[in-house]
Amino acid sequence: MINRRIFLEAAAASALPAIAGAQPAPHSWRSEVPARPAVHTFLSDARFAPSRTAAERLRAANVAVHTLGDGDVTQVWRERIGPAWREHPVTIAGLTARPALFCMEQLALGCGLRVVFHAEHVVHAAARTEHRVLRGAAAAGIATRDLSLAGLLWPAHIAQVVAGYSSHAARDRYGRSEAALDPFLPPDAQLLTSWIIAAT
Amino acid sequence: MALPPNVSPTDFNAALTAWRQSVGAEWVFTSDADIALYRDAYSPFWGEPEERVASAAVAPATLEQVQAVVRAANQHGIPLYPISTGRNLAYGGSAPVYSGSVVLDLKRMNRVLEVNERNAYALVEPGVSYFDLYDHITKAKLDVWIDPPDPGWGSVIGNALDGGAGWTASPFRDHFGSHCGMEVVLANGEVVRTGMGALPNSKSWQHNRWGFGPWVDGLFRQSNFGVVTKMGFYLMPRPEALMSATVTSARDADIVPMLDVLNLLENQHVVNGSTALFGGSDRPGAPAWTVTVPIYGPEDVVRAQMRYAQAKFTAIPGVNFVAGELFRTPLSAEALARVRLVNFGIPNLSTFAMLGRSPANPDPAGGHIDFSPIVPRTGESVLEFKRFYNENLSKVSGGENLGVLGPVYMTCWDRTLVCLIMFPIGRDKVRNAKMRAAFEGWVHLAAERGWAEYRAPAAFQDLVADTYSYNDHSLNRLRETIKDAVDPKGILSAGRYGVWPKHLRKV
Numbered sequence: 001m002i003n004r005r006i007f008l009e010a011a012a013a014s015a016l017p018a019i020a021g022a023q024p025a026p027h028s029w030r031s032e033v034p035a036r037p038a039v040h041t042f043l044s045d046a047r048f049a050p051s052r053t054a055a056e057r058l059r060a061a062n063v064a065v066h067t068l069g070d071g072d073v074t075q076v077w078r079e080r081i082g083p084a085w086r087e088h089p090v091t092i093a094g095l096t097a098r099p100a101l102f103c104m105e106q107l108a109l110g111c112g113l114r115v116v117f118h119a120e121h122v123v124h125a126a127a128r129t130e131h132r133v134l135r136g137a138a139a140a141g142i143a144t145r146d147l148s149l150a151g152l153l154w155p156a157h158i159a160q161v162v163a164g165y166s167s168h169a170a171r172d173r174y175g176r177s178e179a180a181l182d183p184f185l186p187p188d189a190q191l192l193t194s195w196i197i198a199a200t
Numbered sequence: 201m202a203l204p205p206n207v208s209p210t211d212f213n214a215a216l217t218a219w220r221q222s223v224g225a226e227w228v229f230t231s232d233a234d235i236a237l238y239r240d241a242y243s244p245f246w247g248e249p250e251e252r253v254a255s256a257a258v259a260p261a262t263l264e265q266v267q268a269v270v271r272a273a274n275q276h277g278i279p280l281y282p283i284s285t286g287r288n289l290a291y292g293g294s295a296p297v298y299s300g301s302v303v304l305d306l307k308r309m310n311r312v313l314e315v316n317e318r319n320a321y322a323l324v325e326p327g328v329s330y331f332d333l334y335d336h337i338t339k340a341k342l343d344v345w346i347d348p349p350d351p352g353w354g355s356v357i358g359n360a361l362d363g364g365a366g367w368t369a370s371p372f373r374d375h376f377g378s379h380c381g382m383e384v385v386l387a388n389g390e391v392v393r394t395g396m397g398a399l400p401n402s403k404s405w406q407h408n409r410w411g412f413g414p415w416v417d418g419l420f421r422q423s424n425f426g427v428v429t430k431m432g433f434y435l436m437p438r439p440e441a442l443m444s445a446t447v448t449s450a451r452d453a454d455i456v457p458m459l460d461v462l463n464l465l466e467n468q469h470v471v472n473g474s475t476a477l478f479g480g481s482d483r484p485g486a487p488a489w490t491v492t493v494p495i496y497g498p499e500d501v502v503r504a505q506m507r508y509a510q511a512k513f514t515a516i517p518g519v520n521f522v523a524g525e526l527f528r529t530p531l532s533a534e535a536l537a538r539v540r541l542v543n544f545g546i547p548n549l550s551t552f553a554m555l556g557r558s559p560a561n562p563d564p565a566g567g568h569i570d571f572s573p574i575v576p577r578t579g580e581s582v583l584e585f586k587r588f589y590n591e592n593l594s595k596v597s598g599g600e601n602l603g604v605l606g607p608v609y610m611t612c613w614d615r616t617l618v619c620l621i622m623f624p625i626g627r628d629k630v631r632n633a634k635m636r637a638a639f640e641g642w643v644h645l646a647a648e649r650g651w652a653e654y655r656a657p658a659a660f661q662d663l664v665a666d667t668y669s670y671n672d673h674s675l676n677r678l679r680e681t682i683k684d685a686v687d688p689k690g691i692l693s694a695g696r697y698g699v700w701p702k703h704l705r706k707v
Contacts, residue, residue, distance in 0.1 A: 110307060
């Protein structure tokens with residue numbers, strides 16, 4: 001039987017020391033990578049170059065990466081994340097199309113976890129990308145402006161956020177993200193979303 | 201903290217206190233962040249004042265706790281909206297029909313109580329998803345299949361009660377039709393077991409659905425007469441094989457004899473799989489119509505039935521019949537990677553992967569709602585619906601291309617078609633308003649032709665219920681009479697499928 005409150009309280013209690021210490025802002029790729037990444041699994045979507053780039057960075061940072069071939073999260077949910085969440089509310093992340101986040105958020109809510117970081121990236125045909133950090137900027141240590149200034153390197157910045165994310169980061173108690181419904185985009189634009197799901 | 205409509209703070213606080221005592225304070229949710237989780241992700245009123253939202257939620261874990269919650273709600277006049285897992289996407293999700301209701305969230309009641317392999321049935325609680333039941337069966341190495349819908353993360357009970365369908369063999373695809381026995385908590389907290397379950401220490405609750413006397417189970421389908429807390433379902437003994445054939449024709453008019461043959465084969469139980477019908481696009485070079493014909497069973501029988509089906513279809517001049525690969529079960533890993541899993545009783549979420557932007561779907565909205573009218577399974581009806589759609593699409597859409605997709609001809613149930621029209625729902629309120637207007641237009645136009653929906657999003661349930669108006673809405677009056685008798689205070693799921701309690705009824 002699920003006991004969501006105990007589930008969440010256990011996670012919150014283990015977070016206390018680091019909340020007091022606050023997470024330092026990352027300065028370099030090497031220095032910010034924790035010895036044992038807090039993120040249990042990163043979901044990459046092989047169809048999108050920015051997602052592949054982020055995945056490469058994260059593999060180098062010892063984060064477990066699961067590649068979605070066609071955007072379908074069934075296998076990773078059934079074989080890896082679902083069993084893990086039944087034991088402990090582990091943190092997961094991704095740089096995917098919206099439907100993958102929608103599915104993972106729905107499944108996470110049933111296990112007492114929330115989307116704690118959420119950014120959208122509208123990739124236009126001319127390699128220009130618009131960014132919006134919708135939630136969790138402070139805890140992740142990144143803002144919309146950082147991503148915009150990163151130019152083509154923005155997937156590496158997302159990888160940096162994921163690799164450096166602390167399971168102890170202070171987090172608001174969020175409701176459902178806006179992952180459900182896509183905005184209407186211009187032709188040839190692709191909406192990608194980067195996200196972190198964790199216990200709050 | 202939001203209040204349910206027409207409920208005083210005193211009454212609401214008294215109910216919350218009673219619920220906290222009965223289910224534990226941690227399972228009574230009143231914060232904005234927690235309540236927001238119950239919003240309908242595909243609401244056609246997303247972000248607008250008319251969006252239906254909950255005022256609170258309470259999540260019992262046992263039958264006794266459900267009884268206690270319902271009794272307190274009845275005592276204090278609090279509207280409740282029971283959900284199973286809350287994943288009824290495109291038809292309301294977990295949001296109440298009557299805005300301000302308290303969601304009665306049953307997903308903690310997630311026990312698979314029994315799976316009987318010898319007589320092929322299961323008894324489950326409302327929080328059991330298709331994934332859960334599949335896992336239970338797989339771990340126990342039982343040789344039975346479930347019939348998952350697409351996607352497979354929803355509640356087995358919730359899908360059946362809402363009228364959902366799956367993708368395996370015909371006795372099992374009608375999820376309500378394949379149930380056997382219920383346990384229901386009435387609005388006064390009393391527990392009823394239906395069919396053979398009314399016998400104390402019954403040995404045959406999931407063996408015989410009828411029991412003795414009037415059968416009442418249908419009263420709890422798409423209804424608000426009780427809270428279903430257990431339900432039995434027939435399971436499919438694993439078939440030895442599945443073979444499918446593809447039947448095509450070049451001429452539009454061939455749909456008439458093609459569906460006549462398909463109906464004959466289904467009604468003879470020669471074809472038992474979930475058939476599919478595509479076509480009517482008028483694209484040059486494409487077949488006018490394509491029907492897929494799957495058959496489950498022992499290999500020798502399947503092959504013999506396929507030969508019979510081939511003889512029937514190829515007797516139609518100009519029709520082409522191509523038998524496909526025969527799959528033996530259990531599937532090999534190689535076969536698993538290239539089949540549609542739901543046809544083999546395996547739940548999954550792959551349908552969502554198709555919702556992102558792709559060459560085939562260049563402007564996805566993310567969400568959708570479906571207009572789902574029932575149409576007789578005849579070729580003449582298909583051709584009539586196709587003409588009806590083409591003639592009215594522009595007018596109903598206000599002269600714009602709204603990205604509406606249709607008609608999709610669903611052949612999931614014997615003797616009927618569901619001629620689905622899908623409306624994309626996004627975050628643009630102006631476009632959503634146009635979708636709503638178009639949806640309403642189709643409901644009215646279809647009703648004039650004698651077609652009406654089998655299921656509708658919460659926002660349109662009154663509209664659709666109103667089309668079932670024979671003899672000045674006598675069916676709805678009967679339902680209201682029953683509602684008043686079994687739930688006189690009108691606390692359960694007010695407005696669900698157009699049935700309102702007396703105090704909220706329009707004069």
